Amino acid sequence: MARKRGYDFFGAMAHMATDARDASNVLNDIITNFSPDQLATKGEQIHKIENNGDGDVKEIMNQLYVSFITPIDREDIVQLVDKLDNIIDGISGLTYEFYYLHIQTMRPDTEKFIELICEAVVAVQQSVKEFAHFANSKTLTKNIETANRIESEGDHLYTHNLRRLFEEEQDPINIIRWQKVYSGFEKVLDACEDCADVMTGLVIKNS
Template structure:
């Protein structure tokens, strides 16, 4: 009798990380080509990626339940999977915020935030790709450090743009809108840093 092929948890988490990268690229396209009349259709791509990510998470959790042996501790797989899912959820949440906050145009420097998000998500994706052979990887630590550095750049950009918002914006509704959005941009970057920090801890634990 043929044995069932062993589930590859590392590959599954790689796929989830790639979902996050795809979602960040879709968000970048929405912001770069922002059109208040038609951008909601473009958001559907992000929503679909988020749904696919949820399916990935469910598959990983199911396999954890039925698998006898896992490559690293089950709780570690759950933790890393959850952190990867948070990145996708954060990006997807931004598209909904654009809608309910009734954003009609992007403020200056918004693209800088999105570029940082794309870079941070890519650093996470590359880290997850290397994670399965962390003992011999020559690039894992650098990718993790990149994610942390990008989050620091995001903190600086957040502080700068919040100062500009409160000093120059005269419409109090716009202040509320963009205060919320800036916080959500930073939340995605924080999610990337959280994921990178988890990988650092798991490398130390399993070395």
């Protein structure tokens, strides 16, 4: 009789990372082709991805409860899943902010933020994909380093645009709006770095 295979925890986490990448691509479309009239429709695509991600989290947690053996420590899987979930939640949160803050147009440099986000999420997605083979992977460390580098670039872009906002914008409501949006961008980039840092620690722990 063939032995029943255990639950694929690495595959499930890789699926979450792919969902994050797909959500970032939709956010890229929202920002680069911004239309307030289409925001609800496009935002719903991201919210569906977020709901799928929540389902993935629930499934992984259930499997952790019933699985006798896991490929790495249970608490490490929980930690990495939480960081991946934060990326998806942060992307979804931005679409809600565009809506409830009544954003009508994108400010200069907004496309630079989404470019960094998409690059960082892809770096995370590739890292998670390689994580199951971390002992022999030739690209895992490079992708992790890429996510960290992009977060640093995002910090500089955030500081520059926040200063520019207070220098140029006269409407206090717009200042409040874009402070929140810029913070949302930074939150996603921070979540990508957090995820990369967790993988770095787990590689060291399990080597």
